[in-house]
Amino acid sequence: MKGLGRVLLLVLVALAGCATRVEPVSGAAAPAPVRVAFQQPGLSPKDGGALVDAAALLPGDILLSASNGFTSAGIRMFTLAPVSHAALYLGDGEVAEAVGEGVRLRRLDRLVQEEAVVVAFRREGLDAAQIGALRDFAHAQLGQRYDYVGVLLQAPFSVQRRLCELPLVSATLREACLRGVAAIQLGTVDNERFFCSQFVLAAYHAAGAPLTNAHPRWISPADILHMRKDDVPSVRINQALAYIGHLKFLETIELPDARVAVR
Template structure:
């Protein structure tokens, strides 16, 4: 396996493009990574070049599940530690579906982070058997469940089984690449499974 799935231009050097916040729309998905140790552990554990997923609200805010829970904060704050941030968009959704996804995600602000859910998400059998962890979300689960709740699921995987690595795989098949808000993947090798 190379540095990234060839269908997805995660690296601006191989067909991607740099964008600013003005290119974003409500309901866009941001996958990212940082130089932090926990990000490295997630990347190694999932065999991915990304370690996080978040949802853009369309008005300058990002909704995401972090270690201290679900938050909504300005995009500059959300991206401040990122060394890579790539934006994807679900095509063929109505404005109503995008709005419903964002509204549902915003109602989760203050909900706890689910460490156990994040760990279980890497086992595609166990995450289905155990189901969603009550009272908490991990990053990609929050994003993908928002679209389920809006009546527009982005994957056949249950949201509690979607890792940031899966978000990239799903992007290759059903999401549209919008562009890079930050960085290049050339410094993040993927470990082959």
């Protein structure tokens, strides 16, 4: 029984894993004290955010969202994040995304109407050529099939990776561990199938502005969320994402038999 208790404790600790970073206290005099920064799970406008409309968006912005239903709830449960979907804003009210039916375009107003939470982030400094490349990549992939295998493999990977993200594990060790687990669990096969966040990462890579050097198949919507400024990313990133605002926010996401708070 004691052995079983230790195993259960290890599982609980792994599930609660949260990437951390040791950093100096801002504004402190030398020698500056340090603090441990934790990944931020919050996604509420009440936490210093703002509600915005479509006019605040630029081509290339990344839209993270959560919807009503058990699929979204399951993704959020496994990734311990308040988002379950990622899409790419192309401008002129047009959004590109990878869903079950494949890569498609959706009008921004439809996305906001159909999702329960929609929040925008920006990779700043994109030039006209990179924005054009993002659009070209998105349109070239229209109709490409969904990566169901990659999504199915994300569930066990999301659990096992918690061991890599235990508090006080260094960024170097965490990334090496994540890469090792991902290589075993997910593989690095390149094909023409995408799930949502994989599509967004692949688009930025094709545009010559990769968000991270990690393989797109390893990245979930939760990983993109933690690439924002003042958060702790799980993988090494090339540039932190700027928070633009919420296009939609509901205090709770309604499910058939439950109400899941988004915080």
